Amino acid sequence: MIKTDIQRPLAEEVYSEELYALEYADKGNRRPEGWRLSPRAVRNFILGTDKPVKTDCKEVHIKQKYFGNNSMIERAIVTLAGNRGLMLVGEPGTAKTMISELISAAVCGCSSNTVQGTAGTTEDNVKYSWNYAMLLAKGPVREAIIPAPVFIGMEKGIITRFEEITRCPLEVQDILISIMSDKVMNIPEWGSEGMLFAAKGFNIIATANTRDKGVNEMSSALKRRFNFETVEPVKNVSLEKTIIAQQCSELLKSCGIDNEIDMTAAEVLASVFVELRSGISPEKASIPKLSCVMSTAEAVSVYYQSALEAEYYGNGKITMKKLTENLLGAVAKENKDDLPKLREYYGGAVKLRAEKLGGIWQELYDSRSQI
Ligand SMILES: Nc1ncnc2c1ncn2[C@@H]1O[C@H](COP(=O)(O)OP(=O)(O)OP(=O)(O)O)[C@@H](O)[C@H]1O
Ligand SMILES: [Mg+2]
Known part of the structure; x- marks a missing residue:
C-alpha cells in the first residue's frame, strides 16, 4: 500500500505490483542465495x-x-550476484542513486537501508552505536545496540546503500575494507570472539560523484573490494526526451497536475541539453563547452519547473521564454562565465535551426534576450 501523504515513496512501494509480478513469474529460476529475484528478473x-x-x-x-547502457546494468547486477561490492561512479545527475535504489528494491525488497555519506559521517553512522541506558542496565546485549545500515545489512542479509561515499572521511570509508573481505564485523564489547557474521544476501552498493570530489582519494585497498561501473550521461536526443517526458509526467501527477507532456518542447529541451553537453550539433555549428554539468536530472527539472509555471501563471502550455529562463538558472548556478557561452549557442546552433525549421525553434531563438 503506497502512503499517499509522503513526498517520495520508496521504490519498493512505488513498484510493488511490478515486483510482485516479477517474483511470481520468476518461480523456479536460479537466483543467488538471499536474493528475492533472479538476476534476469532484476534486469527486467x-x-x-x-x-x-x-x-x-x-x-x-x-x-x-x-x-542508457543496458549492458552496464547487467554487469552491475552480476557484480552483486558474484558477492562483490558495486561502486557506481559518474557525473552528477546520471541516475546513480536511482539505479542503486532500483537494484536494492529488486534484490532484497528494501532500498532504504542507506548511509548518506557526508564530511560528518562517523563510524557510528556506518556500524552501530549503543543505547547507554540499556547498556548500563543489561550490559552489551544485542538489544542495547542501535544498528546502523551496515550492521542492519549484515544482520538481515540485505543490501546496504552507501551514497556519496567519497564525501566521507577516509577512515570512515576504510571501515568497509575488512567488512567487505571477511563479511564479518568485530564487536569488541562482545568479548574477544564477538563478531557479527553477514547473512547471505548482504552486499554494498556505493555511489560516488566524479565532479565534486574524485574517487582518486579512496584507498586502493577499498577500491579493490568494489567493481566500478561508470554511469555515463545520455548522449542521444530521443533517449533524453523519453526520460524528460516520463519523469516529468510522474512528477506533475504527484503534484495533482494531469497535463499531457508537450513532446515538441521536450524534444527541443533534450536537443539543447545533449548539444551543450557534447559540444556537437547535427548542423556541425560550433558549440561552446560549458563548465557546468548539463545533467539529465537538470533537464528534467527545467521542464518540470517550466510546466509548473505554465500551470500556475499561464494557460498550461510551456513557452520557450520560460524554458530559456529556467535553463538560465541551471547554467548560471555554477559559473557566470557560462552565460556568454549560452548566448553564443543561441546565436549559432539555435539560430541556424530557427532559420531552417522555424516554429518552436524560432520561438526559442526569440527568447535569447532573457540571457
Ligand atoms: N539514464 C537515465 N534514465 C532514467 N532517468 C534518468 C537517467 N539519467 C538521469 N535520470 C533522471 O535523473 C534523476 C536524478 O538521478 P540521480 O539522483 O539518481 O542521479 P545521481 O547520478 O545520483 O546524481 P548525484 O551524483 O548528483 O547524486 C533520476 O531520478 C531520473 O529522473
Ligand atoms: Mg546520487
Whole structure:
C-alpha cells in the first residue's frame, strides 16, 4: 500500500505490483542465495519488458526505468550476484542513486537501508552505536545496540546503500575494507570472539560523484573490494526526451497536475541539453563547452519547473521564454562565465535551426534576450 501523504515513496512501494509480478513469474529460476529475484528478473525490473508479466490474477506491464547502457546494468547486477561490492561512479545527475535504489528494491525488497555519506559521517553512522541506558542496565546485549545500515545489512542479509561515499572521511570509508573481505564485523564489547557474521544476501552498493570530489582519494585497498561501473550521461536526443517526458509526467501527477507532456518542447529541451553537453550539433555549428554539468536530472527539472509555471501563471502550455529562463538558472548556478557561452549557442546552433525549421525553434531563438 503506497502512503499517499509522503513526498517520495520508496521504490519498493512505488513498484510493488511490478515486483510482485516479477517474483511470481520468476518461480523456479536460479537466483543467488538471499536474493528475492533472479538476476534476469532484476534486469527486467530496471530495463522493462516488451510483454506484460502474468500473475495469478492479472498481467502487469514492467516499465523501463533506466535508459542508457543496458549492458552496464547487467554487469552491475552480476557484480552483486558474484558477492562483490558495486561502486557506481559518474557525473552528477546520471541516475546513480536511482539505479542503486532500483537494484536494492529488486534484490532484497528494501532500498532504504542507506548511509548518506557526508564530511560528518562517523563510524557510528556506518556500524552501530549503543543505547547507554540499556547498556548500563543489561550490559552489551544485542538489544542495547542501535544498528546502523551496515550492521542492519549484515544482520538481515540485505543490501546496504552507501551514497556519496567519497564525501566521507577516509577512515570512515576504510571501515568497509575488512567488512567487505571477511563479511564479518568485530564487536569488541562482545568479548574477544564477538563478531557479527553477514547473512547471505548482504552486499554494498556505493555511489560516488566524479565532479565534486574524485574517487582518486579512496584507498586502493577499498577500491579493490568494489567493481566500478561508470554511469555515463545520455548522449542521444530521443533517449533524453523519453526520460524528460516520463519523469516529468510522474512528477506533475504527484503534484495533482494531469497535463499531457508537450513532446515538441521536450524534444527541443533534450536537443539543447545533449548539444551543450557534447559540444556537437547535427548542423556541425560550433558549440561552446560549458563548465557546468548539463545533467539529465537538470533537464528534467527545467521542464518540470517550466510546466509548473505554465500551470500556475499561464494557460498550461510551456513557452520557450520560460524554458530559456529556467535553463538560465541551471547554467548560471555554477559559473557566470557560462552565460556568454549560452548566448553564443543561441546565436549559432539555435539560430541556424530557427532559420531552417522555424516554429518552436524560432520561438526559442526569440527568447535569447532573457540571457
Ligand atoms: N539514464 C537515465 N534514465 C532514467 N532517468 C534518468 C537517467 N539519467 C538521469 N535520470 C533522471 O535523473 C534523476 C536524478 O538521478 P540521480 O539522483 O539518481 O542521479 P545521481 O547520478 O545520483 O546524481 P548525484 O551524483 O548528483 O547524486 C533520476 O531520478 C531520473 O529522473
Ligand atoms: Mg546520487
